[in-house]
Structure formats: structure tokens, C-alpha cells
Amino acid sequence: MKLRCLIIDDEFLARQRLLKLLEPFKSLSIVGECRNGKDALEKIRIKEPDLIFLDIQMPDIDGFTVYEKLQKKPYVIFTTAYDTYALNAFKINAVDYLLKPFDEDRLTIAIERILEIKKTNKASQLEKNIKKLLQNIEKDSNQFLTQISLPTKGRDFSINIDDVICFKSDGNYVKIITDEKPHLYRTTMNLINDRLDPMQFLRIHRSVIINKFYIEKCKYLSNNEYEFTLKNGIKLTSSRSYKPSIVSYLGTL
Template sequence: MKLRCIIIDDEYLARRRLQKLLEKHHNILVVAECRNGKDAIKYIKLKEPHFIFLDIQMPDLDGFSVLNRLDKLPYVIFTTAYDSFALKAFEINAVDYLLKPFDQERLDASIDRMVSLKKTNEAYDLGRKLSSLFKEVKHEGDKGQRTDFAIKKNGRLLHVDTEDILFIKSEGNYLELHTESAKHLYRATMNAIEKELSTKDFVRVHRSLVLSKRSIQACFYTGNSHYKIRLKTGLEFTSGRSFKANIVSYLGELNS
């Protein structure tokens, strides 16, 4: 029986290279390739692979979020171009991690390890082992709410807590995550991120702007379904007309 696997990576060349390296493994069948987290969840549920090659940071959902949204976890081999403290944890909690660019020998060793685990039917509870890692990176698995962002910066992974974010602004294909001390770029769409943020802590006031409720100092109605919103930092924003209901709901929370 062939082992079914899925390659999940937002970089086309990385997927092609891995597919090429896998050609010598006749016992492995690549049943799907995914370039983002949303597709990964869809095809993992549809194809039920034995294992997956999973990149860490991708559009919409990162690797952590993908695993966090699965009821049944396959064996996981992480692939990434960045070494960090988190990667050391991956080596303990997952089958293996591959640091790009990896060669044929390194890939073969990783696959042998995975096959060995499966053949011996070793008690490999990935969900339990990954729970400590999820706790470290602060993903709330049961609620499906994002509690941090993993940012690639200077060859490292930097985790920005949502509690530290004052507002999120869309800028082209990226989001600007603004904290009191810095601005970070994160590749994702505003619509996708809005679904992951807690409505208890954040409110979307414009097609390109989400505010932390903790950062809001005052809110004034200026007419024509627009509001002027002042943050505690002194910054002011004008809401979009189509987001009036969100602001009315927020004001209702303050008065309840």
C-alpha cells in the first residue's frame, strides 16, 4: 500500500523541488499540493493523507493554524527556511522538520523515520504532543481564535501577541500590525484575519482597518453613517459607511 501525502507550501518552486525529490520513493503517492492554509485544510479532510509536508508561514493561515483546525491529524513533517527556538520544539513534537534547502539524504532520513513510526504502530499522538507547542505560540485550538502572529524578520520567527496590537491596516497584499513600539508586515487578507480575531477584542471599522477595542479612547458620530474614532495614542480614524453596524454594536457593549 502506498503512503498518501500532501505537500503544503506557498512557494511554487519549493513544491516542485520536493515533488522531484520524492520521485525515488515509489511507496509514496502525492495526492495533493496546496499553496495556502485554507486549501490545506480542505484537502487534508478530503484526501485523508498518511502524512503531510507543512510549511510554517503561508497566506491566510500559518502551519500552526492549519493543524489547529483539524480534528484528525496526520503525521507531520515541517518544512521551513527559518531556524529558531520553535523549530527545536518541532523536532520533538512532530515526526521531523526539514530546514530549507534540504537535500535528498535529509529528506530520505525524514521519510524513513516516518515510515518506521507507522510500521511499528508506535503510539504517536501528534495532537497531544503538539498541544505544548500550541500553548507556547498561543493558539487557542478550542475556540479557533488567533492569539498571535508569526512574523518572519531577519531570518527569525517573531511572535506578536494580539494583546499588543493597537490596530491592523491593510496595505496591498499585506497587513500592517501596529503596536505601541513597532509596525510589522504580515501577508494575509483583511477578510481572512477578521474571521480569526476575537470579536470581544477587535472591531472592524473600515474595509482596510481593524481596531483593538482596548486601544479606543472615544467614538463620535459625524453624520452620513460615519464615525470618528480616537485611539488612546491620539491617532484618529474615520469609519466606513458599511461598517456602521459594527460600531453601533461596540457602543452597545460599552453601555450594557
């Protein structure tokens, strides 16, 4: 299973350089980048990365404060131009502390360290479920959608299926909701549902399909209907006809 990684740094060039250095590491999957602490707290909550590359000195919230505010703490590799924070970094069990400008060799040492820690640590039940999900996605990559290509001003724009929070019917289109912005895709809900991995997506209404990874909570309302709250705050109500699949999903939690 690839490690889901998030890059947090207020300097654009620093983020771009780290992205370039990480390209050879096929065991990592970059799920996003953040330019400040506030953005980091929100994206970490939604994306739930396994590993964050975290700058320390940022204009709004410093890296240590970001890490302290996290309820579920991912592995952290600090990236900074200052060596004065190293002791504090290792006090909170940081995987590594990279001094800018670090090179590919130094980054490789840090990545190998996190992979070894990940390998030897006993996985939680959630990690096992995610691993099983990703294995199924890779196994059925030819069968299920992994990306959706949208024509945009004469060129194709691709959306990674993992970044889709939910699909909603919108007339002759399907609205694709991501944490960035919604996109319209000319297709039907039935066609899109047939191409989605049922291990990852749950249809709760003829006009709504949810990415299970983004479900925050689910509660029973009445009359065989359920209310789903997603990690971005969206609340969606199911229809009675989809109760069996919903009950089956709840039984796996």
C-alpha cells in the first residue's frame, strides 16, 4: 500500500522542489500540498495522510502547533532551514528532521526510515481496511475508474477518483464534488455507478453516490432513511430503496 503524503510549506518553490525530489519514490502517493498551517489542518482532517512533510516556520500557525492540534497524528518529517528545533522535533517522535536545502540522498534516508517504521509497526484496523481497499483498486484497475477526464477549454483535465467526495445528479450531468471545486460530467448516475469500485463508493440515493473514505458519521433518521455527514460538512439523506446496501456498509464498520 502506498503511503499517502501531504506537503506543508509556505514557500511555493520549496513545495515544488520537494515534489520533484519525491517523484522517484513509487511507494509514496502525494495527496495534496498546503501553503499555511490553517490549510494544513483542514486538508489533514479531510485527506487523512499517513505522512506529512511539515515546515516549521510559517506565517499563521507554526509546524509544531499544527501537529499539536491534530487529533489523529500522521507520521511527520520536518523540513526547515533552521537546526534549532531538532530537539523539539524528536521529542514528539518525528520520523526525521531535514535541513533545507536537503538533497535526494538525504531524503532517501528519511523515506527508507518511514517505510521501515511502517513495516514493523502493528497496523491498526483502519490501516488494514485501507490497505485492503487499495489492493482491490489496484487489482481491478482495468475494471474500475481510477481517473475521470473532463474536456476543459480544448484540453483534458483529469480528476483522481480518490479525490472525489461524492457524485450528485444534476440534470443531464453528474456533478463531481471534490474538496477543491465541483465539476460537471456529461453522463448518468447509473453509468458512473457501474464503473465505481463498490469497496470505495456507496450509493445512498438514485441521485447520490458517496466516497466511503469521506464519510464522517451516519445516523438513522426514520422511515428507513439515513443521514450521512461528510468530512467537508455536507449532509446527505438516503432513500429507503438503498437501505439494504447501507445496512451492509454499516455492518463492516
